[in-house]
Amino acid sequence: MIYMKKGEIRMNSDQMQGKWKQMKGSVKERWGKLTDDDVDVINGRQDQLIGKIQERYGIAKEDARRQVEEWTHAYTQHDVDFEKRRAS
Numbered sequence: 001m002i003y004m005k006k007g008e009i010r011m012n013s014d015q016m017q018g019k020w021k022q023m024k025g026s027v028k029e030r031w032g033k034l035t036d037d038d039v040d041v042i043n044g045r046q047d048q049l050i051g052k053i054q055e056r057y058g059i060a061k062e063d064a065r066r067q068v069e070e071w072t073h074a075y076t077q078h079d080v081d082f083e084k085r086r087a088s
Helices: 013-018 020-030 036-042 046-057 061-087
Strands: none
Touching: 013 020, 013 046, 020 036, 020 061, 036 046, 046 061
16 A cells, blocks of 8 residues: 555555455445446556546546545545454
8 A cells, every 4th residue: 555644545546456346346335337237448557547538538637637536545444443353
């Protein structure tokens, strides 16, 4: 994980690719217009995810990037919280 500010955790592109199989369901839940083929092509690459969201939803690249950043932050925070509970 990459720490941005005190207590804030972000996922980088390599980490996203490594966890992609686990993340696919969450991606499809968040962005329902993405097809199974889209998700397979994306294969954990943030730039591909941003591009597909931009294409399917007809939004600006920066809006798509912001959505992905917010989603990865929430997903990562969920993982951290889960690991803390498991360790207790």
